[in-house]
Amino acid sequence: MKITTAFLIALVMLTSPIATAGFKTGFESEFEIEPDKKAHIKNIILLIGDGMGPQQLGLLFSYARFAPDSIYKGQPTAIERFMEAGINGLSLTSPAEKIVTDSACSATQLATGFVSGSEMIGVNADGDPVETVLELAQRRGKATGLVSDTRLTHATPAAFAAHQPHRSLENEIAVEMLQQRVDVMLSGGLRHWIPAEVNDKGPLYQELKQRSGGHIRLTSKRKDSRNLLQEAQAAGYHVVFNREQLAPVNSPVLGLFSHSGMANGITDSQQQDNPERKEPTLKEMTLKALELLSADPDGFFLMVEGGQIDWAGHDNDVGRMLHEMIKFDEAVAAVYTWAAQRDDTIVLLTADHETGGFGFSYSSHQLPEGRTLPGKAFNDRLFKPRFNFIDRSILSQIYTQAKSYEAIGKEIDKLPKDQQNAEKVAEMLHRYTGFPVLATEAAYILGEPNKLDKHDKPRAQIHDFKEFYVYPKSLRSNLIGRVLAKYQGVTWGTGTHTATPVTVSAIGPVDQTRLINGINTHPEIGSLLKQWIGGD
Ligand code: MG
Numbered sequence: 001m002k003i004t005t006a007f008l009i010a011l012v013m014l015t016s017p018i019a020t021a022g023f024k025t026g027f028e029s030e031f032e033i034e035p036d037k038k039a040h041i042k043n044i045i046l047l048i049g050d051g052m053g054p055q056q057l058g059l060l061f062s063y064a065r066f067a068p069d070s071i072y073k074g075q076p077t078a079i080e081r082f083m084e085a086g087i088n089g090l091s092l093t094s095p096a097e098k099i100v101t102d103s104a105c106s107a108t109q110l111a112t113g114f115v116s117g118s119e120m121i122g123v124n125a126d127g128d129p130v131e132t133v134l135e136l137a138q139r140r141g142k143a144t145g146l147v148s149d150t151r152l153t154h155a156t157p158a159a160f161a162a163h164q165p166h167r168s169l170e171n172e173i174a175v176e177m178l179q180q181r182v183d184v185m186l187s188g189g190l191r192h193w194i195p196a197e198v199n200d201k202g203p204l205y206q207e208l209k210q211r212s213g214g215h216i217r218l219t220s221k222r223k224d225s226r227n228l229l230q231e232a233q234a235a236g237y238h239v240v241f242n243r244e245q246l247a248p249v250n251s252p253v254l255g256l257f258s259h260s261g262m263a264n265g266i267t268d269s270q271q272q273d274n275p276e277r278k279e280p281t282l283k284e285m286t287l288k289a290l291e292l293l294s295a296d297p298d299g300f301f302l303m304v305e306g307g308q309i310d311w312a313g314h315d316n317d318v319g320r321m322l323h324e325m326i327k328f329d330e331a332v333a334a335v336y337t338w339a340a341q342r343d344d345t346i347v348l349l350t351a352d353h354e355t356g357g358f359g360f361s362y363s364s365h366q367l368p369e370g371r372t373l374p375g376k377a378f379n380d381r382l383f384k385p386r387f388n389f390i391d392r393s394i395l396s397q398i399y400t401q402a403k404s405y406e407a408i409g410k411e412i413d414k415l416p417k418d419q420q421n422a423e424k425v426a427e428m429l430h431r432y433t434g435f436p437v438l439a440t441e442a443a444y445i446l447g448e449p450n451k452l453d454k455h456d457k458p459r460a461q462i463h464d465f466k467e468f469y470v471y472p473k474s475l476r477s478n479l480i481g482r483v484l485a486k487y488q489g490v491t492w493g494t495g496t497h498t499a500t501p502v503t504v505s506a507i508g509p510v511d512q513t514r515l516i517n518g519i520n521t522h523p524e525i526g527s528l529l530k531q532w533i534g535g536d
């Protein structure tokens, strides 16, 4: 539904009393929806691109429009169609007292409508548990669902169905999420749901191996003997581990499809047409959740997360990030198709923050040749810009990246010692990315002999802005990103998050969705979600 300006103006005139009530300041939520308008939204679907700042959207949109052989073939992405059809604003994601947020705090603010603190799950800034939009939906008799391509207990989904002082308490979060009786839970992270005894590879290990289909690494992160899968079944859940088991299943369902995170975007796109594929895609999980939840006559709340856009950002891995964006866009497409013609559903699409300080950037690498142009201004001079403004063919090249930097890094580690040299690494980077990296550049990715990590392996360092590269696991990927940067026309500002405002877009009844127009904060958006689902 395309909303015309005239229609919007007419609407504002008809509903003038709330025009002032919609004004927002600071962190206080000042939204008041008129009583007769309350609780008439049957279904709420929240789509979160983790780490999907405006620059990540730009990567997807630029690829779709400008890549010479874009898979979108001139068609707009689902996110663009969504934004065209809906109301759009920006939102500030900051936590209590600080500027930059993490995913736990950000999701908590979206889930609860309260300002929260860094790395907290489902509690306000003082640390008190507060009701989430999912819990409120349950109180209103609605069905609920959580879908993510990371781990079910990871920060974003956790913030909707758990209350913990810290996001790292994933074993405790699993227990809470199960107690919460969310109807549809589909993600990765089996390692937090199986008892510690599985690590002994005894009978339970064998049984799980049989049941899961053998594609999941079966080691537990639990410190206790609780078998949450068994507890889930005793509570009536269907527990599934692969695509085949998911397809026919009914609600309530607990689907855990991987040991930790699910397939990354590159693997995901390579595997899509493989009939042997065990993991469902984000889109397949989303469609299944919609099928099951929409059967509830009271309506539903569903959160779907594209969670690995963030992981690609932390790794400064642009090829993977493009594929993560496409993966998320496919899930958005599924939801958009389901919801676009409905008047009882609001779909809200946003991010929790930006990751990586990413962007295309012009440079001095390979300066352009001069060429003639037919226009009058160039009658007597060549068109020869002073800098490399980045050829659009780069977008196609980025799409063809065949492995994530993480996977390339693991492959480097697996090489025999005598092959772990700059020539070999340069050859691998060229093979997997198509960019002609030199051995002198690739040397930067290998370890420095005087810097040993805890396994006594030489460890390469980042020397500028090094305080912003806080994850040792990502370091090798970050270095690969830096070496490829000039070829890709891409720069990265950080290995963590930035505080840029993120987009927030909504489709559904415009008298409600228009409240997100302009500049918001995430607690305000969360507060709106709760009012829409029928808050008191
Ligand atoms: Mg997340």
Ligand code: ZN
Pocket (backbone or CB within 6 Å): 051, 103, 310, 311, 314, 355, 497
């Ligand atoms: Zn992150």
